[in-house]
Amino acid sequence: MSKALEGHQWQEFSGVEPNPTAETLDKAVAIVKEQGIDYILAVGGGSVIDGSKYVAAAAKYDGDGWDILIGKHTVSDAVPLGAILTLPATGSESNQGAVITKKATQDKLAFLSPFVQPKFAVLDPDAMKTLPERQLINGIVDAWVHVCEQYITLPSGAMVQDGYAETLLKNLKALGNSFDDRDSNKWRSNLMWSANQALNGLIGTGVPQDWATHMIGHELTALWGVDHARSLAIIQPSLLRNQIESKRAKLEQMGKNVFGLEQNDDLAERTINEIEAFYHSLEVATQLTEHGEDKPGAIASVLEQLKSHGLVALGEGQAITLEESEKILESAIK
Template sequence: MKFAYQNSTKIFFGQGQIEAIATAIPADSRVLVVYGGGSIKKNGVYDQVVTSLAQHQWQEFSGVEPNPTKETLDKAVEIVKSDRIDFILAVGGGSVIDGCKYIAAASHYAGDGWDILVGKHTVTSATPLGAILTLPATGSESNSGAVITKAETQDKLPFLSPFVQPMFAVMDPDVMKSLPERQLVNGLVDAWVHVCEQYLTFNHGHMVQDGYAEVLLRNLKQLADQYPQRDSDEWRANLMWTANQALNGLIGSGVPHDWATHMIGHELTALWHVDHARSLAIIQPSLLRNQLDNKRAKLEKLGTEVFRLPQTGDLAERTIDAMEALYNNLGVSTKLTEYQGEKTAAVDKVIEQLQKHGMVALGETQAITIEQSKAILQDAIA
């Protein structure tokens, strides 16, 4: 076990914490407030932001999509450059926050911001940013990662940089009260898979990371079981904090990671606009069954520690069944139906994109070859 871990994001957690941005953002900053489709103007968040920024010079940029696109974000990059913006405030879920990370990095680069995603440019500085989280799911509010889509070419790629780590994150569970059911469910599923990507690998003996991952998975299972009783301050607060802890870097420190479910799932989103979380639920059960021998020990541990299943010879298989049931009970499908045309053509299209993006050996041991990915997709696509 050898790693360096630091999380520099200051968290303001709890009801009424949006007012904290008044002092968290330097008073002399020129602020760009970035948000999505305008729901924050209906649920009171926008008004709280306006009040809290009363002493600041600020302007706004709206229209960031779910699965934010380079094409939209580049418009904000130009505003940051031309208006000498020196602080970005993301108000939204993971898509808005991810988008702001791209804006922050690309605004310090003279070339095409997409160079960051394809590895042609290494980020060495960025415009400082903070976040007001409105949808718990991705953990983007306190990590250094982002995923951006290039609509023109149907590419969806990630990047990591410590320079885009948010300086602060406001997490007020009250903002979840107006979220559509689909987004709440997506948040639960997304957080679940985030933990699994760092946990479901092989036994490595790192007790803290494994033990904490199991606690987070038990939390999420309980929240899923309690979904009919979701209209409570306690339920909302626990989902928001658990989703944050799922991907703030701690449980992934010094342990192997998988992320194959994400890499394949990203292609479903880019090609057919499948919700990110739902693309993960489609791919994960098929991937785990494909990699059963490699992941059996950890699946058995998940089965006993989280689902409380009895020890049997088929424990790993029943654990995957239990995960699939968790998704189905939330109304989330584990088979892709959104594609158009023939199934064979759909599989081939995803494989073509994976090859284009260099995703030819995935998983914690690189055991998921293109041939394995094809088998996973043949099982995952209805």
């Protein structure tokens, strides 16, 4: 990167952590404001790109950048940014969203704005060569749940979106099954592109979307530092079982078209079992253990966070109340 930027005036800001915090990012905001920096280049994975989106937006705002996350300020301008992806998972390089954590209050919130959509994104699978196995597995799981959030909802007759979503799920399943081939360019390329397509807006166009797994999972990350992807694997199977009746038709469709299961009365249940087995095949847990021994206390903590963030009617039908979230957590927390 340094060589490519020869002849340009530039400054590096490093130290953006996984699940980027406002506390760290506000230091970058101050630099951008003080030095009049007019372009941001995000080099990294979803955390770096999300963080850069926050910096880009907050640098054009006179108040506290956290106001963007709590809805006190609507982004109307941002420093332009580009992205060079090194870790495929979130699709942040090709979308308008970002998720930021406030460490002091253990809040993890999202914002969306067309003003922070990267102007370009470079996706080079060679950048993945040095990634640890855990990050590659997280990338598969994260992309998988991104697709599911836009697919396992209500039947909408959207043949293109459903077909493309099913293709992405089959691709991700195949990548998980062939994880031993992760050093090949073909494997890396397919993960990088699948993760991008999972959350660039295409498969969600015109169809119901869920995102309850993400909203609850964010609280696990904020409270106990659980990897984002792994928080999703913890919540999703329990959530799907809780919401099985409203999601039955799409679960059955997924069972047939993604897992190749035979149609019968318990097809939806078996599809959820297959999803959970897929996570286990990657050695990803589907129950939380990071909370320690106090399960009731852990559930209460998550519910309090959900309530404080106004997340009291989640899902495509807003059917996941705090009472339903409690049932989901009862199953998802060991």
